[in-house]
Amino acid sequence: MIESGYRLFICILSGLVLLEASPLLPPEKDLVLHTGDGNIELSKADSDYRLPNTSRPLHYVIKLNPHLVENNFTFTGETTITLEVLQATNTITIHSKEQTISESRTLLSNYANTTNYTVTHSYDTERDFLTLTTSVTLIAGNYSLSLYYTGDLRDDMIGFYKSSYSNSTGDTIWIATSKFEPGFARYAFPCYDEPALKATVDIWLKRESSQHCLANTPILTEYEDSDDGKTWTVFETTPLISTYLVAFIASDFAGITTDDNTFGVWARSSAIATAQYAFDFGIESLESLENYTGIAYYNYALDKMDQIAIPDFSSGAMENWGLVTYRERYLLYEDGVSTTSDKQNIATVISHEFTHQWFGNLVSPYWWTYLWLNEGFATYFEYFITAEIETDWRLEEQFVVAEIHADAFAADGLGTSHAMNADVETISEIRAIFDSISYGKAGSVIRMMEHMITNSVFKAGLTNYLNTNSFDYGTSDRLWEAIQEAVDANGQSLNVKEVMDTWVTQAGFPVVTVTRDYDENTAVLGQERFFLRDKSLYDSAVYWWVPINWATASDPDYSVTTPTTWIPGNESITIQSPSSSDWILLNKQQTGFYRVNYDTTNWDLLNSFLSSANYTQISPINRAQLIDDALNLARGGYLDYATALNVTKYLAQETDYIPWYSALTGFTYINRLLAQTDSYDNFKTYLTSLLANALETFGYEELDADEHVHKFLRNNVLTWSCRLELDACVEFAKEKLLSWLVDNDETAITPNLKSVVYCTGIRNANSTIWNLMWNKYLATDLSSEQIRILRGLGCSEDTDILNNYMALATTSGSGIRSQDSSTAFQSVYTYGSANNVEPALDYIINNLEAIIEYYGGTSTVTTLLSGIGLRITTSAQLEKLENFATAQSTLLGTAASTGISNAQNNLAWIESYEATISSWLEEAVADSSSSNVGISSALLTLCLVCLLNFYQ
Ligand SMILES: [Zn+2]
Incomplete structure (x- = not known):
């Protein structure tokens, strides 16, 4: 699935805890994705949370009658499981949670x-187990078990669960819907709620006359129940399916469907x-995946x-087989x-x-340990299948900067990261690895792996995998x-398991160190585990099979991405390197999942080439790589900040989105940490000067000819x-907002510039303007636009305005849906400036009980x-947070500990690096003071007077 909730794109709540998501605007990875924060200790549970292997399911008949009535939001259920006892036993254990089972009606019989x-x-x-114990031993064979419950x-x-919306006349309309990944089917029907325990399923769902029903399969028949006048919708039998992929919905939604009803999209009728x-896109995407x-x-x-x-959905979207559910903003355009x-x-x-219809649904993970087989392929193909349809979106390159640089490296660089094959047992452990x-x-x-073996071999291998393991x-x-x-x-000649196991069974990733001998024209390559911070606390002697290839100044070819050689573990290797005046650059197109560090001379050679007119001979991905590696190597203590920041100087001539994405991700961190220091003015001057050329090139207005x-x-x-x-820029935004x-x-406001106009325009606006924008929020029906306005607000x-806003965000019935509440609250410190950090903290300090109750x-x-x-x-801010954690330890438990350690890490970074960066910035600003920042003076002639009434 695609996590959403707290953070960045697909199941429950996401990784702001873990990731310092950059507020870059396109793909909203920081808002959509995962629910897990990966920070939960994956401690082995005390007891075995897995079902015993004495029986398995063959078929379910599930009959559910939801009651969407005020004061009685309940359902009645009847589930019959055809099961096979695998070895003689007198117990059958299945999952059941928060169901009131009518024990006297339970019926267990032999299959005949x-x-x-x-x-x-x-x-x-x-463990959510229901165990049925028989007085006589059940021999191996098939049985039928019926359970009745509410x-x-x-x-x-x-x-x-229930979700609701207001219709055109203001009435609240309820729907009944489901979301079962990873272990929530057990709330709706007693079952073997583990992904490998597949069975076929017949779904019966009861509805009101104003509704219709959807489930995984087409409708087989419908008939009215004379007892209550409601209608039973009976669906065709599913193929073998994991319980977490079952779904059913009773709603009054409208649909757009093909004539034969084999493909449909559904939403509130007004939407x-x-x-x-x-x-339109869905049909093409499904076809591309079939091909x-x-x-x-x-x-x-x-x-x-x-x-x-x-309308109310905890994740970004969920891949239920044949019935995919979405948050509105990931479906409605x-x-x-x-x-x-x-x-x-x-x-x-x-x-x-x-993608999950194949990777996850057809072939499901044996256990949640292999969740990455679902989500890794879905993440990969969300870019590479979309790229076959939307060919000019540069998604292959976006993958590198959004998924590798901003997301995976940031998370996996921490000493607390976990291996892709994750050791998980309990539901909370499983939820934490949606990360x-x-x-x-x-x-x-x-x-x-694709680039190691070439795309055609990769594709053939995947087809083998799917064919061999389908319905399994x-x-x-x-x-x-x-x-x-x-x-x-x-x-x-490649041992796939030997190579790939080093990547999926170990946490972290390597930094490859390149040390050149400029007399002999050779280079020694070694590896160690990379840590974004605290490297002295961890063991860096961890090794991978690292695929190696490289480009040089005299051979700047980036098209061949298969490995030229390998670093086979802890032994370093020696390669031929170019002549002493040429640079070498490892990891073409960043196909290898590792960072690269060079000796100072090679960094200097790369920097001077980047600053030359020929810099585009280095591919956009590799320019992004150099920036992302340099800034993060410096952050981790592997490279001095002066060398790293020198790499960013060439950005003054960069006009490509891909390197800028990684640069702005890196600058987001520095911007945040320098915000309260004496260096900040110089930092602003420096970054503004880097942006000047791109601003001049692209301007303030969108053009029809603009590339995606x-x-x-x-x-x-x-x-x-x-x-x-x-x-x-500020005046531009204010003027647009007032218009x-x-x-x-x-x-x-051009839609693509709304976020910058909303945020900048509202920054110093008075409450009249703020309320006008709040009213726009209440009036809009499009979910993605609602989110944009919430972030701008x-x-x-203004502290009074912010306090009012945070109260609205944490009050039921305020107009902000609970699924969007944390988006609104987080916007105060995420999208607002550094000045908003303390008001947000103060609000939590002053309203803790109410906030805990609301959430x-x-x-x-x-x-x-x-x-x-x-x-x-600042230490004063940290002290305030620590005092709060101590004073409210009863209510908070450990809820403040990650925040405190995040703050401590910030102060440690400032202590270590601020002085170096400060003197570097001073020099850089002095150097560039002659080349002034270009500002379109025409924009300054905007009607400033009329703005004064609305801004403080
Ligand atoms: Zn997914």
Whole structure:
């Protein structure tokens, strides 16, 4: 699935805790993705959370009757499981959670239904086990078990739950829907709730006459129940399916469908017109995946595919087989309102979920240890399948900067990271690995494997894997076997398991060190584990099979990405390097999942080439790589900051989105940490000077001829120019915001520039303007636009306004949905300036009890304090947080500890590096003072007087 909730793109709550997500605008990885933060200790559970292997399911018949009635949001259920007892036993253990089972009606019989067995029920609420014990021993064979029960329609967006929306007349309309990954099917029906325990399923769902029902398969029949006048919808039997992929929905939604109903998109009827793009793109995406895998979706697996936008949804989207569920903003697109970034998100999320129909649904993980086999392939193909349809979006290059640099390296560089094959047992452990390792790192490692063996061999290997394991399960070993077969068939000499196991069974990744001998024209390459911080605390003697290739000044070819040689573990290797005046650059197109550090001379050679007119001879990905490596090597203590910052100087001539993405990700961190220091003015001057050429090139207005990523780059350049308080930019934003809010000019702001205009314009606006924008939020029906406005509203720097906003964010019925509450709260310190960190902390200090009550616990408080901690840069702020944690230790528990350690890390970085950076900046600013920042003076002639009334 695509995590959403707290952070960055696909299942429950995401990794702001872990990642310092950059507020770069296109792909909103920092807002959409994962739920897990990866920070939960993966301690082995005390007891075995796995079901015993004495029986397995063959078939389920699930009949559910949801009651969508005020004061009675419940359901009644009846589930009959055909099961096989594998060895003689007198107990059958299955999963069941928060169901009231009518024990007297439970029926266990042999399959022929000639013998009924008396059973006693026992419940293990820790492991969610229901154990039925028989007085006589059950011999191996098939049995039938029927259970009758009731449960609550939940309001926390998991299990079988209720969601609602207001219709055109203001009435609240309820729907019943489901979300079961990873272990929530057990709320809706008693079952063997483990991914490898597949069975076929018949679903019966009852609905009101105003509703219709959807499930994984097409409708078989419908009939009215004379007892209550409601209608039973009976669905066709599924193929063998894991319980977490079962889904069913009763709603009054409208649909766009093909004539034969094999493909449909569903949403609230007032929003269905915005589902057309998802409909059109979805058909193409599914076809592309069929072509790529060589395995048909229709007929082979399921006879239909529906996509549906759910008003309240905990993840970004969920890949239920044949019935994919989405947050509205990942499915609904409105021309003239939605942005290019919204469109890309919708396309990539659809491709992600459709990839799962093969990787996850057809071949499921044996256990959650192998979650990465789902999410890694889905992350990989969300870019590479979408790229086959949207060919000019440069998604192959976006993958590198968004998934490798901003996401996977950031997470996997921490000493607390975990291996892709993760040791997990409990539901909370499983939820924690829906994180940057299972998504971004796994996708990156999969891409590395593709380039090791070439795309055609990779593709053949994947088809082997899917064909061999369909309607069954996958493990990393099963994947290696299938790939090995393709590698052997192609005559390549490579032990896939030996190489790849070093990448999936170990946490972290290497930094390859290049030490050249400039007399002998050789270079020695060695490796050690890279740590983003605290490297002295960890063991760096960890080794991988590292694929090596390189370009040089005299041979700047980036097209061949297969390895020229390997570093085979802890032994260093020696390669021929170019003549002493040429640079060498390792890891072409960043296909290898590792960083590279050079000796100072080679860094200097690279820097002088970047500053030359020929710099584009180094590919955009490798320019991004040099920036990302340099800044992060410096952060980890592997390279001095002066050398690293020298790499950024060439950006003064850079106009490509890809290197700028990684540069701005790196500058986001430095910007945050220097914000309260004496160096900050010089930092602003330096970065503004780097941006000047890109700003001049792309300007303030969108052009029809703009390339896809140019729209992203303009937005990023303007966002930073405004954040750095470039007058022309700030006035531009204020003027646009007033045209929209005061003059009611709905076309005043180009959609792609809304985020920068909203945030900059609202920063110093008074409450009148802020309230006008709040009213726009309440009036808009498009979810992605609502999110954009919520983020802008947090940019105010007026404490009263912010306090009011944070109260709205944490009050039921305020107009902000609970799924969007943390987005609103986080916007105060994420999108607002450094000045907003203390008001956010103060608000939590002053309203802790109410906030905990609103969120139903401290997990969101942990996320909020963690995000605030990432932005704490003074000892006074840290002291305030620590005192709060001590004073409120009873309520908080450990909820403040990540925030405190984030803040401590910041102060340690400032202590270590600020002086060096300060003197470097002083020199750099002095050097560039002659080349002044270009500002379009025409923009300064805007009507400034009329702005004064609205800004403080
Ligand atoms: Zn996914």
